[in-house]
Amino acid sequence: MAYAVKEIFYSLQGEGAHAGRPAIFCRFTGCNLWSGHEKHRADAVCQFCDTDFVGTDGDGGGSFKNAVDLAKAVVSYWPDSITDVIHPYVICTGGEPLLQLDKDLIEAFHNEGAEVAIETNGTLPVPEGVDWVCVSPKSGSTVVVEEGDEIKLVYPQVGHQPSDFVHLNFEHFFLQPMFDEDENEHVKATIEYCLTHPRWSLSLQSHKLLGLQ
Ligand code: SF4
Numbered sequence: 537m538a539y540a541v542k543e544i545f546y547s548l549q550g551e552g553a554h555a556g557r558p559a560i561f562c563r564f565t566g567c568n569l570w571s572g573h574e575k576h577r578a579d580a581v582c583q584f585c586d587t588d589f590v591g592t593d594g595d596g597g598g599s600f601k602n603a604v605d606l607a608k609a610v611v612s613y614w615p616d617s618i619t620d621v622i623h624p625y626v627i628c629t630g631g632e633p634l635l636q637l638d639k640d641l642i643e644a645f646h647n648e649g650a651e652v653a654i655e656t657n658g659t660l661p662v663p664e665g666v667d668w669v670c671v672s673p674k675s676g677s678t679v680v681v682e683e684g685d686e687i688k689l690v691y692p693q694v695g696h697q698p699s700d701f702v703h704l705n706f707e708h709f710f711l712q713p714m715f716d717e718d719e720n721e722h723v724k725a726t727i728e729y730c731l732t733h734p735r736w737s738l739s740l741q742s743h744k745l746l747g748l749q
Contacts (some may be wrong), residue, residue: 537602537603537636537638537640538599538600538601538602539564539599539600539603539606539636539641540564540565540566540592540599540636541562541563541564541565541592541596541597541598541599541600541606542563542564542565542588542589542590542591542592542593542594542597542630542631543561543563543594543595543596543597544560544561544562544563544594544595544596544597544609544610544613545560545561545563545595545596545613545749546558546559546560546561546613546614546615547559547561547743547748547749548742548743548746548748549627549743550741550742550743550744550746550748551688551710551712551739551740551741551742551743552670552686552688552708552710552739553685553686553707553708553710554625554653554668555739555740555742556742557625558625559625559626559627559653560610560611560613560614560624560625560626560627560650561627561629561749562606562610562626562627562628562629562633563587563589563594563597563629563630563631564589564628564629564630564631564632564633564635564636564637565589565590565591565592565597565630565631565636566589566590566630566631566632566635566636567582567585567589567630567631567632567635567657568632568635568657568659568660569581569582569585569632569657569659569674569676569677570582570585571590572585572588572589572590572631573590581674581676581677582657582674582675582676582677583675583676584690584714584715584716586715587630587631589630589631596609596613602640603638603640603641603643603644604644604647606641606644607641607644607645607647607648607650608644608648610624610626610645610648610650611624611626611645611648611649611650614650623649623650623651624648624649624650624651625650625651625653626645626650626651626652626653627653627654627655628652628653628654628655629654629655630655632656632657632659632660633654633655633656634654634656634660634661634662634663635660637654637663637666638663639663639664639665642663642664642665642666643665646665651667651668652665652666652667652668653666653667653668653669653670654666654668654669654670655670655672655688656669656670656671656672656681657671657672657673657674657677657679658671658672658673658677658679658680658681659674659677659678659679659680659681660680660681661680661681662681662684668685668686669681669683669684669685669686670684670685670686670687670688671684671686671687671688671706672687672688672689672690673687673689673693673696673700673701674690674693674696675693675694675695675696676695679701682704682705683704683705683706684705684706685706685707685708686706686707686708686709686710687701687704687706687708687709687710688710688712688739689701689709689710689711689712690712690713690714690715691711691712691713691714691722691725691726691729692714692722692725693714698711698729698733698736702733702735702736708737709735709736709737710736710737710738710739711726711729711730711736711737711738711739712726712738712739712740712741713725713726713738713740715741715744726738
């Protein structure tokens with residue numbers, strides 16, 4: 537299978553349980569909840585996306601003709617100096633990575649010595665072998681991934697309440713304030729929700745606060 541990738545970059549994970557951890561990000565092209573084109577935003581299922589996942593023109597992006605080529609390209613971003621010390625940590629994101637991430641690619645990443653994480657909207661099944669599953673539900677969609685490592689809910693969202701997900705089989709439950717013109721109010725509301733519902737913890741988009749990619 538061929539793979540379309542918007543961009544590949546090395547940075548720090550900004551959110552959730554692995555916040556601060558060095559990681560290679562593989563941003564796949566395309567999403568099943570929005571075309572990525574502004575002219576379709578009003579009709580999109582997911583209304584608050586701020587990610588460019590259209591095309592293959594970002595740094596390191598392109599069309600990769602098979603899983604091995606893509607895995608090697610991604611892992612090449614891990615600094616040589618630390619390869620012998622700690623294995624590469626690869627975060628498959630998007631767009632929606634589960635439109636493309638398959639068993640062949642997971643195996644190819646593992647053969648390169650990498651640990652494989654995904655950040656998914658949870659509407660598509662997760663193939664076997666993924667090492668870290670992070671689900672971020674989007675209002676208007678149906679979540680089918682009911683177990684994993686962390687659930688990261690942007691808050692508040694009309695139609696998706698934290699209580700809709702708290703029974704699911706995840707180890708970590710994070711609320712992340714909605715990033716828009718009312719962000720300060722959303723931060724306060726998120727803190728208040730966590731304080732009164734301590735199953736949930738606050739997650740901040742620290743990469744944005746720090747100006748990281
Ligand atoms: S599901 Fe994620 S990638 Fe897709 S439109 Fe929503 S925020 Fe963007």
